[in-house]
Amino acid sequence: MKLYGPTSSPYVRKVRVAAAELGLGDKVHLEVTGVSPIAPNKDVAAKNPGIKVPALELDNGQVLFDSRIIMRYLNDLAGGSLYPAGDWAMQSRESYAEGLIDAALLVRFETALRPADKQWQEWIDGQSAKINSILDAMEKDLGAMTGLDAAAITFGCALGYLEFRFPDWGWRNGRPALAAWFEGFNARPSMQSTPQV
Numbered sequence: 091m092k093l094y095g096p097t098s099s100p101y102v103r104k105v106r107v108a109a110a111e112l113g114l115g116d117k118v119h120l121e122v123t124g125v126s127p128i129a130p131n132k133d134v135a136a137k138n139p140g141i142k143v144p145a146l147e148l149d150n151g152q153v154l155f156d157s158r159i160i161m162r163y164l165n166d167l168a169g170g171s172l173y174p175a176g177d178w179a180m181q182s183r184e185s186y187a188e189g190l191i192d193a194a195l196l197v198r199f200e201t202a203l204r205p206a207d208k209q210w211q212e213w214i215d216g217q218s219a220k221i222n223s224i225l226d227a228m229e230k231d232l233g234a235m236t237g238l239d240a241a242a243i244t245f246g247c248a249l250g251y252l253e254f255r256f257p258d259w260g261w262r263n264g265r266p267a268l269a270a271w272f273e274g275f276n277a278r279p280s281m282q283s284t285p286q287v
């Protein structure tokens with residue numbers, strides 16, 4: 091299977107971490123592919139009409155997206171336990187952690203892509219408030235985290251993305267449990283073998 095996307099993408103990383111944790115690391119080959127919302131990649135457009143990555147091309151040519159669908163597919167393929175049946179609370183945690191990634195990416199686009207004279211501080215502040223609110227929810231919900239599931243992978247990749255793009259965010263301040271949790275999760279071979287560069 092071919093996984094399209096850059097190593098810097100937190101969505102791509104989620105899929106790579108899931109593949110590694112499911113024992114599918116050798117079957118999912120990363121095809122490093124750059125994307126930009128202002129310069130649509132024609133090769134990606136041929137795979138995914140939304141012109142976004144990750145996209146996973148199966149050996150029969152079928153292409154799957156987005157990251158959550160790909161994770162579910164890999165989990166089914168491996169007979170894994172990333173999505174325990176009926177665990178809606180876990181899936182809601184996965185969903186809000188995904189929201190952190192979404193908001194962080196919007197801040198990234200606003201600050202790194204949009205010309206400086208067009209940047210909108212209220213937009214940055216609004217997205218930043220979402221990120222901080224989600225971080226608080228993560229700190230509060232850690233007690234419900236029982237093991238390695240889709241929410242844990244999404245928490246780990248969301249925090250990893252903050253570390254990567256916003257090293258001065260200070261997300262550990264006032265969130266000691268989350269900081270300790272990330273230290274443990276980030277040491278997993280699946281995270282160490284998927285650095286964001």
Ligand SMILES: N[C@@H](CCC(=O)N[C@@H](CS)C(=O)NCC(=O)O)C(=O)O
Binds near residue numbers: 101125127141144
């Ligand atoms: N919900 C999608 C989001 C994917 C996404 O936004 N990927 C970014 C890369 S980090 C992208 O392809 N951006 C290109 C664009 O917005 O045109 C997923 O989970 O896969």
